[in-house]
Amino acid sequence: MAKRIAILGSTGSIGVQALDVVSRHPGRFEVVGLAAGKNAARLAEQVARHRPRFVAMADPAAARELQGLLGPGGPELLPAPEGVALMASLPEVEFVLAAIAGGAGLRSTAAAVEAGKTVGLANKESLVLAGELLMRRAAERHSQILPVDSEHSAIFQSLLGHNRAEVRRLLLTASGGPLRAVPAEQLPAVTPAQALKHPNWSMGDKITIDSATLMNKGLEVIEARWLFDIEPRRIDIIVHPESVVHSMVEYLDGSVVAQLGVSDMRGPISYAMAWPERLALDLPPLDLSRLGALTFQPPDPVRFPAFTLAYRALEMGGTAPAALSGADEAAVEAFLAGRCPFPRIASLCEEVLEAHVAEPLRSVGQALEASDWGKQQAARRVMG
Amino acid sequence: MAKRIAILGSTGSIGVQALDVVSRHPGRFEVVGLAAGKNAARLAEQVARHRPRFVAMADPAAARELQGLLGPGGPELLPAPEGVALMASLPEVEFVLAAIAGGAGLRSTAAAVEAGKTVGLANKESLVLAGELLMRRAAERHSQILPVDSEHSAIFQSLLGHNRAEVRRLLLTASGGPLRAVPAEQLPAVTPAQALKHPNWSMGDKITIDSATLMNKGLEVIEARWLFDIEPRRIDIIVHPESVVHSMVEYLDGSVVAQLGVSDMRGPISYAMAWPERLALDLPPLDLSRLGALTFQPPDPVRFPAFTLAYRALEMGGTAPAALSGADEAAVEAFLAGRCPFPRIASLCEEVLEAHVAEPLRSVGQALEASDWGKQQAARRVMG
Numbered sequence: 001m002a003k004r005i006a007i008l009g010s011t012g013s014i015g016v017q018a019l020d021v022v023s024r025h026p027g028r029f030e031v032v033g034l035a036a037g038k039n040a041a042r043l044a045e046q047v048a049r050h051r052p053r054f055v056a057m058a059d060p061a062a063a064r065e066l067q068g069l070l071g072p073g074g075p076e077l078l079p080a081p082e083g084v085a086l087m088a089s090l091p092e093v094e095f096v097l098a099a100i101a102g103g104a105g106l107r108s109t110a111a112a113v114e115a116g117k118t119v120g121l122a123n124k125e126s127l128v129l130a131g132e133l134l135m136r137r138a139a140e141r142h143s144q145i146l147p148v149d150s151e152h153s154a155i156f157q158s159l160l161g162h163n164r165a166e167v168r169r170l171l172l173t174a175s176g177g178p179l180r181a182v183p184a185e186q187l188p189a190v191t192p193a194q195a196l197k198h199p200n201w202s203m204g205d206k207i208t209i210d211s212a213t214l215m216n217k218g219l220e221v222i223e224a225r226w227l228f229d230i231e232p233r234r235i236d237i238i239v240h241p242e243s244v245v246h247s248m249v250e251y252l253d254g255s256v257v258a259q260l261g262v263s264d265m266r267g268p269i270s271y272a273m274a275w276p277e278r279l280a281l282d283l284p285p286l287d288l289s290r291l292g293a294l295t296f297q298p299p300d301p302v303r304f305p306a307f308t309l310a311y312r313a314l315e316m317g318g319t320a321p322a323a324l325s326g327a328d329e330a331a332v333e334a335f336l337a338g339r340c341p342f343p344r345i346a347s348l349c350e351e352v353l354e355a356h357v358a359e360p361l362r363s364v365g366q367a368l369e370a371s372d373w374g375k376q377q378a379a380r381r382v383m384g
Numbered sequence: 385m386a387k388r389i390a391i392l393g394s395t396g397s398i399g400v401q402a403l404d405v406v407s408r409h410p411g412r413f414e415v416v417g418l419a420a421g422k423n424a425a426r427l428a429e430q431v432a433r434h435r436p437r438f439v440a441m442a443d444p445a446a447a448r449e450l451q452g453l454l455g456p457g458g459p460e461l462l463p464a465p466e467g468v469a470l471m472a473s474l475p476e477v478e479f480v481l482a483a484i485a486g487g488a489g490l491r492s493t494a495a496a497v498e499a500g501k502t503v504g505l506a507n508k509e510s511l512v513l514a515g516e517l518l519m520r521r522a523a524e525r526h527s528q529i530l531p532v533d534s535e536h537s538a539i540f541q542s543l544l545g546h547n548r549a550e551v552r553r554l555l556l557t558a559s560g561g562p563l564r565a566v567p568a569e570q571l572p573a574v575t576p577a578q579a580l581k582h583p584n585w586s587m588g589d590k591i592t593i594d595s596a597t598l599m600n601k602g603l604e605v606i607e608a609r610w611l612f613d614i615e616p617r618r619i620d621i622i623v624h625p626e627s628v629v630h631s632m633v634e635y636l637d638g639s640v641v642a643q644l645g646v647s648d649m650r651g652p653i654s655y656a657m658a659w660p661e662r663l664a665l666d667l668p669p670l671d672l673s674r675l676g677a678l679t680f681q682p683p684d685p686v687r688f689p690a691f692t693l694a695y696r697a698l699e700m701g702g703t704a705p706a707a708l709s710g711a712d713e714a715a716v717e718a719f720l721a722g723r724c725p726f727p728r729i730a731s732l733c734e735e736v737l738e739a740h741v742a743e744p745l746r747s748v749g750q751a752l753e754a755s756d757w758g759k760q761q762a763a764r765r766v767m768g
Contacts, residue, residue, distance in 0.1 A: 161545020
């Protein structure tokens with residue numbers, strides 16, 4: 001029987017690839033709902049192709065635009081902006097792909113968890129901002145959270161069948177991003193265009209800049225900390241420019257289990273969507289003989305200090321990771337708009353984190369407030 | 385409670401390392417029995433240290449020697465040569481480490497399987513000669529066979545928790561052995577000393593030469609075919625000189641799960657011994673950053689054709705793998721004794737396999753006869 005799915009963030013990079021997976025496996029999925037932020041035109045195209053029963057847009061103006069584009073007999077348009085979270089908890093939905101970028105994805109992820117859905121989590125901010133809360137509620141509500149990040153999907157696959165108590169370390173691989181080989185003294189002159197040229201992965205702008213600063217890997221450390229319920233000191237980052245080894249788990253006997261694959265997000269997306277089964281994908285097989293060498297190096301905390309802030313935020317606890325995440329959103333936005341140089345992203349984040357007074361995390365609303373506070377602090381510091 | 389174990393082949397390379405694992409984990413194992421071939425002196429030392437209740441030697445003269453070395457109040461010496469297989473089926477034994485080298489290990493492995501023991505299988509010839517029979521009997525007798533080869537242990541660990549029906553390929557890694565970079569025209573002049581210098585693994589002589597010819601990898605293909613019940617065309621060999629990735633499993637979505645580790649047989653030995661748990665080993669951790677590059681290349685069937693014979697033997701079926709294994713034992717012996725040049729090992733095996741008329745496999749005795757026939761055929765051809 002077809003799995004009844006809702007895709008939140010269907011017009012973004014992950015959402016579009018998820019729909020590609022759906023199209024290539026007729027009968028396997030039924031697209032019950034599609035939700036997006038502002039891109040009404042693309043959502044209308046997706047509606048024509050996938051015929052969902054429900055649609056939603058986060059932006060009220062875009063929702064009105066979509067209403068004009070949808071003909072009679074089309075899907076039900078849920079009210080903006082709360083319709084996105086509403087869609088995540090519809091009884092008609094079994095599986096929610098949480099693929100909205102940034103802190104904006106948190107409320108709908110939380111709604112999916114509260115409704116006990118199986119969640120394919122591509123929105124890392126949900127766990128960065130409120131991982132402690134979400135994972136606790138997921139356990140209480142019997143909601144299964146499946147990672148869609150390639151790294152966390154790799155760790156998930158490398159933990160399956162093994163004993164969690166025997167894990168010594170998680171090893172998150174990092175491509176090192178587009179600026180991996182750029183010397184420290186040239187980093188201030190890096191342009192947004194240069195920083196957006198990711199060598200291996202095709203992703204959204206925010207995450208590509210986070211990949212260049214290594215903040216992405218830091219956020220993934222926070223995500224892994226909650227997703228796999230593991231102490232931060234047991235999570236290490238290793239730079240692996242070829243992005244073939246997607247991540248690894250080291251067990252107490254020294255044995256390391258790893259997941260490898262081509263750099264195509266349809267791998268982890270389809271894994272989460274089809275879980276506990278796998279889908280035959282027509283990706284090119286991983287041909288290690290033709291790849292040449294796989295290399296590894298430690299991350300450089302001098303040129304790319306952002307990842308170290310994630311460990312610091314976890315140590316501060318409570319609202320600190322949310323504040324860091326918010327600061328990073330604003331700092332990346334400022335960099336992309338040409339309002340600050342590349343190395344300023346990390347230093348802005350550091351200043352905001354140092355100014356933050358962490359409070360124990362009690363609600364999703366509080367996490368979002370801390371993130372907003374971080375954003376404002378970073379934005380203010382850019383101007384100043 | 386301590387796991388009650390018997391080690392068959394305790395004075396060989398695997399046996400000695402297994403006893404090292406035992407010594408480093410006091411209270412975890414009780415050595416109920418130790419059996420060896422001819423080395424009475426070393427077995428007597430092991431008896432003094434590990435105080436087994438039973439000992440056995442395959443060689444009757446060595447058994448008499450051992451009896452002289454054992455003081456009063458020592459272990460019970462089982463009769464030679466059948467005592468080795470007897471030990472494998474003792475009710476006092478839970479776990480049998482089958483670490484006798486060559487075809488000589490088959491009868492005791494079969495005895496352990498018949499007795500429904502958990503078997504740590506380091507003797508690959510058991511499966512090469514009679515894998516079809518042994519695996520069927522293991523299922524019937526509820527005997528669990530756990531691989532001790534690093535490659536098969538890696539595959540076992542990479543299959544855990546995943547769906548067998550979703551396996552696309554097994555990828556057995558091969559170091560390529562000590563002669564990997566030697567040009568074809570220099571192979572006839574290779575001496576036993578050169579061929580015995582394995583770059584990564586410390587193993588017995590026979591297996592080190594098999595590693596140099598790639599016959600070892602061919603025998604591992606046969607082993608994997610039975611151990612994991614998978615068609616030979618789904619088993620590929622990939623040369624990986626660094627021996628860090630111990631082997632891999634590719635699933636139908638293109639995802640590859642691999643097991644990595646340092647090159648120390650105590651890893652797979654202790655994994656099998658402690659299964660389903662892991663033992664904390666004091667091996668140096670795998671430090672990928674310090675290792676430099678991991679490289680992969682296809683195996684070269686021109687310089688090292690021996691591995692291709694394994695696929696051919698599997699295709700012939702029945703007694704053919706046993707005949708091939710026997711031919712290889714005699715050919716390696718001839719090479720080590722300086723009686724034939726290195727490339728002759730593979731061509732002898734090929735000639736014997738071509739001369740073999742495969743019969744359906746009905747008994748362990750028949751498998752041993754086919755292996756003996758292969759040995760004699762190869763030995764005769766060396767002389768001729």
